[in-house]
Each structure stands twice: as structure tokens, then as C-alpha cells.
Amino acid sequence: MRPILPALLALCLSSQPSLAACGGGFGSFVQGLKAEAVQRGHAATTVDRFFASVRQDPKVIKADRAQGVFQLDFTTFARRLISQNRVNSGVSNAKKYDRVFDRIEADYGVDRGVLLAFWAFETDYGAFQGDFNTLNALATLAHDCRRPDLFRPQIFAALELFEHGDFDPARTTGAWAGEIGMVQMLPGDIIENGVDGDGDGHVDLKGSAPDALMSGAKMLRHLGWRSNQPWIQEITLPQQMDWSWTGLRTTLTPAEWEKVGVRPRSGRWLSNQPASVIIPQGHKGPAFLAYPNFNVYFEWNQSFTYVLTAAYFATRLQGAPVFDAGNPDPGLSGAQMKQLQKKLSARGYDVGKVDGILGAKTREAVQAVQKQLGLPADAWPTTGLLNRL
Incomplete structure (x- = not known):
């Protein structure tokens, strides 16, 4: 499964205030990249060798446009991604790399479950890391005029990796969005957060699990991960409460949530930090308390459903039970969601892109x-709401 947006696309290494033109002929575009690379101080002969094999890849654009999996509700999505095989492999890999995880928890304060979940979802623990040529993917997406400012700096980061002997422009492969390795990191993130976990003198995220896991941990810490703190906890809800308090905009301490009837599903509260109640399928469905570390997940991926699934799976790998799916009201189909988004937009609400995804x-x-309509304000759209509009 590939993320709705590449991991950490918002973090671009370039300090350029604006990035050069996109679009036009691909050959001319590449010539512009080469000229800029030389201006940045790279040797012309090195630049020529780096770009010698670059090609435009229409399959990358097709993959970028086709991400319908994110129209699934949380329960369906989570059950699809969290197979028993992934659980078993997670337990096995936790034992196999126990010393690596001990180092990670000591140095970066990131729990092993967090990294195991990303490792599982991104590449099935390294089994499938993507077969798109990375340079071709980055150049194709930078040439495409929708998000060139996100992808163009990654080309020059890949050039820097090439100079270090850690990137082969003709053979390095990964995800359609240019991410490389077992936990899928962009070239710029590798330069900034790459760790030589196995001590061989290179940062190899494709072939070395210690390198990949430690690099992922360093990146999470760089993004604001709070050492040795929780991220989510499953909860139970009262029959009635002000459902408009739910969602990431409202934070209360667990003690304050208790006053309105919120309880841990099992055990005790994991922290006294201000946290948010999130109910991905409304007040009749699964419920979690999201601590500050949960927000760091959105720096890795911008899909709410993916993020919540990864965060929950991390707790599952550390012993949490299967979540209580509850009995939520049926959600909307992709077509109905688009219809709802159009209706909301017509009423003056900003829904972002009309794409059938509940973002x-x-x-x-x-x-x-x-x-406004006097309905339970739990942010879960139903056919009843659609009909009311």
C-alpha cells in the first residue's frame, strides 16, 4: 500500500524561494535540471552521468491519480491492512531486531511498535519496496505542474546521494512517489535523517533493516516525536455527550475527558497530556484518544484513515487488543461522498478537493x-445527512 501523499513531502531541503519551471517538453525540462545542478556546484561530468538514463514515466502519473483505497472507512481499511500474517511477522521482526529497537528507544524514544507498523504497511517488512525507477519518478512528478515544489528538490538530493555512492540513477527503485527503502523515505529525508545503523559506512535503506529503522526513528524525532510518550489509546464513550468536542481541534486532559464519561477501554490512562477524542466512523463506531505524538503521524502521511490505522496497529503490535468496531451508521459511497462535498461547497464550506475522500x-x-442542523456533530457523514442537504 502506498500513501496518499509521499512521506514527508512537505519537508524539502532546498532553500530556494521559488523553483524553476515545470511542464513543457521533458527533454528541455531535464536540460533545465542539469543547468541548475551545475549552478549548485555539482561537476558537469557528474551531472551528465546522473541524468543519462532519466526518462518520463507515464505509470507514475497514473499511480498518482489512482488512490481510491482511501475512500474506505477506517474499520474496512484497517481490517484489510492488518492481516494475521503482518501481526505474526511484526512479532518475529521485533525479536529478530530486538537490539536495534533497544538502541532506537534509548536514542530517539520511539517505540518499536510505531516503526514496525510503518515497516509493515509501507513495504511488508521490506518484501516489496516498489519497482518504479526512483529518478524517473521524481523527474516525472517534478515535470508535472501540480506539485513541482515538492518533488524538484528531491532530484538534487538524489544527486547528492549519487555522489556519495548511495544512489544508482539507472537501478535504484522504490515507490511511485520517489520514496526509497524499507520504510520509504525520500532522498532529502535520507540525507537529513539517514543513519548508518549497521556500521558499514553507508546508509542503505533498501538492504539494511538497522539503517532503515534507525533512520525512520531519527526522522520521527526530527518531526517532533515526544520521547517515550503514547500516541493513541482506545476508549469507550458515554451514550450522550457534546459530539462537537470530538476531532483533533479539541484537546482536554484525560481527567477532563473522564468528567464527560470518556474512559480507557482497558487499563489506565497512558499520559496526562492534553489529548483529542477521535471517532473515525461517528459516535457509534470505534473511538480513540489521540495524544500529541499522534499529530506527528500526519508529517509521514496526510491520509487520516492511513494514519489512524498505522497508529492503532503500532499499539496492537505492543499488546493492545483488536479494536471494538462498534455499530456505526453506514457511510457513504465514493459517488455519494462527492455529491456531499459538492453540496457542502455550495453552502460555503471549504471541503478541499471534491474527490470522494473523507479528508x-x-x-x-x-x-x-x-x-447547524441539530444532528449529532460527530463528523461522520451518512445518507441521512446527505438527504437533509
Whole structure:
């Protein structure tokens, strides 16, 4: 499974205030890249060798446009991704790399479950790391005029890796969005956060699990991960409460949530940090308390459903039970979601792109209109809401 947006696309190494032109002929575009590389101080002969094999890849654009899996609700998505085989492999890899995880927890404060979950979802513990040529993917996406500022700097980061002997422009492969290795990191992130975990003098995220896991941990810490702190905890909800308090915009301490009837599903609260109640399928479905570390997940991936699934799976790998799916009201189909987004947009709500995906902006708009209509403001759109609109 590949993320809805590449891992950490928002972090670009380039300090350039604006990036050069996209579009036009691909050959001319590559010539512009080469000229800029020389201006950045790279030797012309090195630049020629780096770009010698670059080609435009239409399959990359097709993959970028086709991400319908994110229209699934949380329970369906989670059950699809969290197989018993992934659970068993997670337990096995936790034992196999126990010393590596001990180092990670000591140096970066990132729990092993967090990294195991990313490792599982991104590449099935390294078994499938993507077969797209990385340089071709980055150049194709940088040439495409939708997000050139996100991808163009990664080309020059890959050039720097090439100079270090850690990138082969003709043979390095990965995800369609240019991510490399077992935990799928962009070239710029490798330069900034890469760790030589096995001590061989190179950062090899494709072939070395210690390198990949330690690099992922360093990146999470760089993004603001709070050492040895929780990220989510499953909870139970009261029959009635002000559902508009749910969602990431509202934070209360666990003690304050207790006053309105929120309880841990098992055990005790994991922290006294301010946290948010998140109910991905409304007040009748699964429920979790999201601590500050949960927000760091969105720096890795911007899909709410993916992020929550990865965060939950991390707890599962550390002993949490299967979550209680509850009995949520049926959600909307992709076509119905687009219809809802159009209706909300017509009412003046900002839903972002009309794409049939229940993203953050659509959730906020749904919650606002539910409150306006006197419905439970739990941000879960149903056919009843669609009909009311």
C-alpha cells in the first residue's frame, strides 16, 4: 500500500524561494535540471552521468491519480491492512531486531511498535519496496505542474546521494512517489535523517533493516516525536455527550475527558497530556484518544484513515487488543461522498478537493453542518445527512 501523499513531502531541503519551471517538453525540462545542478556546484561530468538514463514515466502519473483505497472507512481499511500474517511477522521482526529497537528507544524514544507498523504497511517488512525507477519518478512528478515544489528538490538530493555512492540513477527503485527503502523515505529525508545503523559506512535503506529503522526513528524525532510518550489509546464513550468536542481541534486532559464519561477501554490512562477524542466512523463506531505524538503521524502521511490505522496497529503490535468496531451508521459511497462535498461547497464550506475522500476539511465541514442542523456533530457523514442537504 502506498500513501496518499509521499512521506514527508512537505519537508524539502532546498532553500530556494521559488523553483524553476515545470511542464513543457521533458527533454528541455531535464536540460533545465542539469543547468541548475551545475549552478549548485555539482561537476558537469557528474551531472551528465546522473541524468543519462532519466526518462518520463507515464505509470507514475497514473499511480498518482489512482488512490481510491482511501475512500474506505477506517474499520474496512484497517481490517484489510492488518492481516494475521503482518501481526505474526511484526512479532518475529521485533525479536529478530530486538537490539536495534533497544538502541532506537534509548536514542530517539520511539517505540518499536510505531516503526514496525510503518515497516509493515509501507513495504511488508521490506518484501516489496516498489519497482518504479526512483529518478524517473521524481523527474516525472517534478515535470508535472501540480506539485513541482515538492518533488524538484528531491532530484538534487538524489544527486547528492549519487555522489556519495548511495544512489544508482539507472537501478535504484522504490515507490511511485520517489520514496526509497524499507520504510520509504525520500532522498532529502535520507540525507537529513539517514543513519548508518549497521556500521558499514553507508546508509542503505533498501538492504539494511538497522539503517532503515534507525533512520525512520531519527526522522520521527526530527518531526517532533515526544520521547517515550503514547500516541493513541482506545476508549469507550458515554451514550450522550457534546459530539462537537470530538476531532483533533479539541484537546482536554484525560481527567477532563473522564468528567464527560470518556474512559480507557482497558487499563489506565497512558499520559496526562492534553489529548483529542477521535471517532473515525461517528459516535457509534470505534473511538480513540489521540495524544500529541499522534499529530506527528500526519508529517509521514496526510491520509487520516492511513494514519489512524498505522497508529492503532503500532499499539496492537505492543499488546493492545483488536479494536471494538462498534455499530456505526453506514457511510457513504465514493459517488455519494462527492455529491456531499459538492453540496457542502455550495453552502460555503471549504471541503478541499471534491474527490470522494473523507479528508480533514470535509470532516470539519460535516461537523459544522451537523451542528447547524441539530444532528449529532460527530463528523461522520451518512445518507441521512446527505438527504437533509
